[in-house]
Amino acid sequence: MRKHPIRTALSIITAVTVASGAVALGSAAPASAYFGEAEISPIESDISEKPWAGVDVSSGASTADLAIDQDDGTAWMADGTSADQWLTLDLGGAYDNVRKVEVVFPDAGAVYQYVVESSTDGGSWEVIADHSANHQPGRGSVDLFTQPGTRFVRVAFTGASPGATLGISELSVYNYLRDDLILGADASWVDNDVAEGRNYWVSPNEEDPGAGPHLLDVLQDRGLEYIRLRVFNEPRSESSGDVLPVPYQGPERTLEVAEWIKAERDMGLGIDFHYADSWADPAKQPKPRAWAELEFDDLTQAVYDYTYDNVGQLIEQGTTPDKVAIGNEIINGFMYGSEAALIGTTDPPYFRDQPEIYQSQPGGGLLWEYWGSEDPEEQRLYEEAWDRFTTLSAAGVQAVRDVSADHGEDIDVEAHIATGRGDKALEFWDQYLTRLNAKGADPDVLAHSYYPEWHGSPDHIEGTLNAVAAAHPDYKIDIAETSYPASGGGGAPMPNSTYPRTVQGQADALQHVFRIANDIPNNQGAGVLAWEPARWQSMFTAVPGMTQTWEPNASIDVFNKSHATHVVEDTVYTGAQVGGEVALPDSVEGMTMADGSNEPLLVEWDPVPDGATDTAGRVTVHGSTEYGSVTAVIDVVDTNAALDCDRVITGRHTGPLTVTEGVTCLDGATVSGPVSVRAGASLQADGAVIGGPVRADGAAVAVICDSRISGPVTLSGTSSVTIGNPVLGCGPNTINGPVTVNRTHGWNVIAGNTISGPLSCSENAEPPVNNASTNTVSGPKSLQCRDL
Structure with missing residues (x-):
């Protein structure tokens, strides 16, 4: 199958290495009292690599197998921009001791929201991990779970930051040596x-x-x-x-x-x-x-x-x-x-x-x-x-x-x-x-x-x-x-x-x-x-x-x-912008195999190298926990994922602007007159000045960054909404008028804005978030927006 290249902002790879123990304990240390030496780590096997494993997808079937080709430079790509997409990995049979799932996404600098689930029969599902509230950039995750008899693992998207490629570069499910396998x-x-x-x-x-x-x-x-x-x-x-x-x-x-x-x-x-x-x-x-x-x-x-x-x-x-x-x-x-x-x-x-x-x-x-x-x-x-x-x-x-x-x-x-x-x-x-x-x-x-x-x-x-x-x-x-x-x-x-x-x-x-x-x-x-x-x-x-x-x-x-006693969340995916700071977690999850219990494990990280974010690329930093090593994968990007524009408007646009299809981008433009976005179309405004109301009904994506709007903003039935989001480089807006956001299906961020008027949100699939950037609102904040 032809490999489908994915967009990447990576241009260099920097590595920082520190010696540490095995990820899945038992010990990997060489035996010293015997003849010769051998480093032996517990068995950990990625079942997605096996020829009997297969995938089923919501769309984009022609690229589905790229999610399990052991190459994170390729990816399954879902069709369209709707967040209602999923990929199911069929392990080819039931496994009693699969304990770890790793998912890697296509875009560095994007935010993915999703749920990881497991099933014994493909009909009833148990949640392994719920990342639907994630708002931090990072190209993937590692999650630990226990469900004897697991045959299916599903990743279901609930949202993604604007411009993110909906798809999966790699989905791996790791099997460990069963206690009842006789040696x-x-x-x-x-x-x-x-x-x-x-x-x-x-x-x-x-x-x-x-x-x-x-x-x-x-x-x-x-x-x-x-x-x-x-x-x-x-x-x-x-x-x-x-x-x-x-x-x-x-x-x-x-x-x-x-x-x-x-x-x-x-x-x-x-x-x-x-x-x-x-x-x-x-x-x-x-x-x-x-x-x-x-x-x-x-x-x-x-x-x-x-x-x-x-x-x-x-x-x-x-x-x-x-x-x-x-x-x-x-x-x-x-x-x-x-x-x-x-x-x-x-x-x-x-x-x-x-x-x-x-x-x-x-x-x-x-x-x-x-x-x-x-x-x-x-x-x-x-x-x-x-x-x-x-x-x-x-x-x-x-x-x-x-x-x-x-x-x-x-x-x-x-x-x-x-x-x-x-x-x-x-x-x-x-x-x-x-x-x-x-x-x-x-x-x-x-x-x-x-x-x-x-x-x-x-x-x-x-x-x-x-x-x-x-x-x-x-x-x-x-x-x-x-x-x-x-x-x-x-x-x-x-x-x-x-x-x-x-x-x-x-x-x-x-x-x-x-x-x-x-x-x-x-x-x-x-x-x-x-x-x-x-x-x-x-x-x-x-x-x-x-x-x-x-x-x-x-x-x-x-x-x-060869038997693991513990399994560790051994990879942490995160992101940073060029010149920005790198934040690493204080702990990761660790699982005790004997009873399937999880506990946070403190991580002792190596220092992030000087200049790690000076240029775009990938930085890896190693750390250690009580039960094994951890690697932080940090994608450093010039800009976060953004929409691909079909039409770009710069300078002055006189009169009303109606977006009927595709993606229209206002790049520092001045628009005198109302802006309306029809069903299925998308608007991205960055540094724009809009003299009149902005309204979207059933739009695909609405992104408003670092803009000044004179008039109300009303977004209803939109798949993805961003009104300011400094954590991803979308600057706060100044809006002279009320802001209403209703019935958003997926991604929903309203962060850091100054709003002269009320802010009202209702019937959204998930309440909007501000990602720690509080909005300054002169009127009341009501319903789902009351905490923004």
């Missing part, structure tokens, strides 16, 4: 860690080393709340297929490790059944040896019995899992059998070398190479493979449902895939859920692995997850595995990533994944698990001189520093 890890190797005598400490080089030496103690201390355990049926060597001497990650060992997690530490517990004796992933899904030669119906029963029995044992020992995954990374199916010859898989070696055993009976492998085939035989094979796969899956799902019900528990069921192709993911879930539902089974969570080197950029996986969420809104979405290295490759980013392989890059990459899950509309994102953070692309570093001892990288704090 944890698959730490299945903790069983090996304990057996091998590996020690983990938060600060092993300190006098008080903190949590440790058990890995789970360190993870819990650093903010991880959930641990997933993979389960092999009968753990075997991936190369030889021989039974391992110690059955790590087998069912019996899983029972013990589950007690470490649940009984001893009260952490969340996930169980990830591989339904294999060794690694199961998209490249290999071998059947367990004990099931390899079973006929298909018996295999289905074995899946049910095994799942029921193992989950039952976990429940009975008091370690009920919170979630159970039926298979691991099952994008290509699982428990491969005779169909492997068509799939073409050759791993693991024992599966390849013993086809008479492992490939003797049908299994649950999928035949993606026949997806979309027009060959009837290939399509038949494709459909049959899906039927077998979902029959086995349904057996696992039903086993969890049955054992949960039999013990009075409520355990979530997860299906978990890994793919870099969005179309394949959508086809998988469409086929899987349709067929599973037809068999009377249904999971709760649709989980995905995400490793950039295999699955694409963060933007790509975000697009895939949101397409899946939109297609299947009744399910939660998990990122069941992710990781990012802190070293290697000379620090160069991993493929499909922009983050360096450093401790800081590791923190930033992981936090980006947290943000992706948290930003899925309708709060469908359920959680993110780092995969084996002490072993794979590790978040730990061996401590020199200390045998079998590891300390966390500073990036480990991404789990506990």
Whole structure:
């Protein structure tokens, strides 16, 4: 879309910088007791940037998208000058933890009056902030609010200073990490860690080393709340297929490790059944040896019995899992059998070398190479493979449902895939859920692995997850595995990533994944698990001189520093004229996330630099509060926004003047005779001398500045009225006669004037204001003008 330039009086930018804390607290300070350094700020995400966000407007639809294009040099422009305009941002779904709205307007030096509202359904609205009484120039505002389930945010204009462009340059709505988004890890190797005598400490080089030496103690201390355990049926060597001497990650060992997690530490517990004796992933899904030669119906029963029995044992020992995954990374199916010859898989070696055993009976492998085939035989094979796969899956799902019900528990069921192709993911879930539902089974969570080197950029996986969420809104979405290295490759980013392989890059990459899950509309994102953070692309570093001892990288704090404790009104927009004074507020609003309460926060501002208003431009001044930094954005203008004149009269005009259309400007003119303004037309008088009454009926805008009028002034049904307004450079007037202002729809200022006669105002949408410039009136001030 062609960008629509906006009018601006800015010609220079001046910046004053002061170091201060994060805007949304937690702390952004580097961790010092760990290996390396990482600055980690709480997650704050602008949902208006997302491709699923959209806008609706009262007018000017051709420029509407410019209000959310992340460029405040462009803007949505409403049609006409009527203040009855609005823009609604649709976030694409409900959000429970959006807390901040920022709106930026097109014109520097203008005054905007408006109301910011939120809604869960687009029908009923709650006021976030009412700026309808604003009379100070400033290009925008930041407002804080709490409304779980917010989907829509609307900015509705109630008025604007004369000449202001009605529109919005940017509307941003910020989302923060939800408390119910689970952050944890698959730490299945903790069983090996304990057996091998590996020690983990938060600060092993300190006098008080903190949590440790058990890995789970360190993870819990650093903010991880959930641990997933993979389960092999009968753990075997991936190369030889021989039974391992110690059955790590087998069912019996899983029972013990589950007690470490649940009984001893009260952490969340996930169980990830591989339904294999060794690694199961998209490249290999071998059947367990004990099931390899079973006929298909018996295999289905074995899946049910095994799942029921193992989950039952976990429940009975008091370690009920919170979630159970039926298979691991099952994008290509699982428990491969005779169909492997068509799939073409050759791993693991024992599966390849013993086809008479492992490939003797049908299994649950999928035949993606026949997806979309027009060959009837290939399509038949494709459909049959899906039927077998979902029959086995349904057996696992039903086993969890049955054992949960039999013990009075409520355990979530997860299906978990890994793919870099969005179309394949959508086809998988469409086929899987349709067929599973037809068999009377249904999971709760649709989980995905995400490793950039295999699955694409963060933007790509975000697009895939949101397409899946939109297609299947009744399910939660998990990122069941992710990781990012802190070293290697000379620090160069991993493929499909922009983050360096450093401790800081590791923190930033992981936090980006947290943000992706948290930003899925309708709060469908359920959680993110780092995969084996002490072993794979590790978040730990061996401590020199200390045998079998590891300390966390500073990036480990991404789990506990990604939550905001407070949100601050972090930007203040104001204006000043060239040569004028800059006034900054003593306080801004701060919100406590835990209860949604707001309180004023005192601001300690840096000094405004000398000469800040000597020339037109933008000045930024930084300040700090108890809970974060603040920036004042000061637009310095030569003149404030004014009407664009269609007709300009200077010098002397003899006889009556009737304005029938457009904008007529009296620039130092002398008019002998009455002035009348017809419906829809506008008048701007600056330094004029008018010998006769001034009357406007249904006019669009009437602006009278620094003028002398001999005769009454009667303005009725006008959309916008200004009779003097020194705060915006509209000088006071001298009026010899009564002044009557009735039925004004929007902007209404009568300030600083000397009026020889009564001043009467009635039936205006809002009472006129004087912006602290009292009018001197020789007659009575009545009705809505009595306080002017």
